[in-house]
Amino acid sequence: MSDLSQHGVHEHDLAPGEEEQHSVSTRIIGYVVGLVLALLLTATSFFIAGTNLVWQPSIPIAIIVLAIAQMGVHLVFFLHITTGPDNTNNVLALAFGLLIVFLVVGGSVWIMSHLNENMPSMDQIMRMQ
């Protein structure tokens, strides 16, 4: 952090979606790489979902891992969110958003599955009446 002003770089932060100064061809190559990676990951997910080649209980986990990987590819190659010092604000906002997403989704699934386990089933309730 201390030497930045001596080199005269990082006048300002980068906006989300904004890249550092690159030539047009470098930027296009970045999008092409992102597209190829995203298509590969998508094809793998669809293949895994319908195959009998792998151990069946591993399929949901594989799909979730592939989805998270693909979201990462989109964030890096299309939205240009990096870990550089000029991107700190964007990454912090993203981290907070992810925290809320995991609280909402994880909390809902957790609580509702426990409620389901602890509740008698509907026909049992009917018989008790």
Next chain:
Amino acid sequence: MAITATAGHAHADPHHIGLVVEHLGPAPKRIVTAYGFWVFLLSDIVMFSCFFAAYAVLVGQTADGPKGSEIFEQRNVAIETVCLLLSSFTCGMASIAADVRNRLWFYLGMAVTCVLGLAFLSIEFREFADLVSRGYGPSRSAFLTAFFSLVGCHGLHVSAGVLWLLTMMAQVFAKGFRADILRRMMCFALFWHALDIIWVAVFSVVYLLGGAP
């Protein structure tokens, strides 16, 4: 961001901690606008996470209606996914063209993005119309309610994105690559890429996981 250890700026170092923060002044409007829009997108993603949570909780509550594996067609979903991925790529090409102020490639990229977005919407609309005509509308079961609200909410976002895309083409046509138009274009590109990220979650969670037998 720049912090230097130079002494002698007493007014800039009120607590005498040896650190002088050189204030660069407010960030350019381009950064402020895009950052604010980024925060909006994150709140939009939080809203989608509520729909995802509802879907995850209700996916088994089919009320003797159809299960996901009986109504989802993986081939259509794969075509929709490819449409959105390619449109994200062409949207990136259009934003590069806007940065270098090349009108031809900008219009071309935006037009292809628009066509791919409309193709996605038409496939999704046909899927919904087909389900409703078979009696599997959103009122059939809690699972179908959650499915239609989650996927329909994404479809509404894509529709809004297509309208915004056409507006951006018209604005560039009428006003050229002015600074404010380029800011709007940057926000549009962020919006379109974020929709793609949400679609990745939709096809993985709803169609692939929910469609498993």
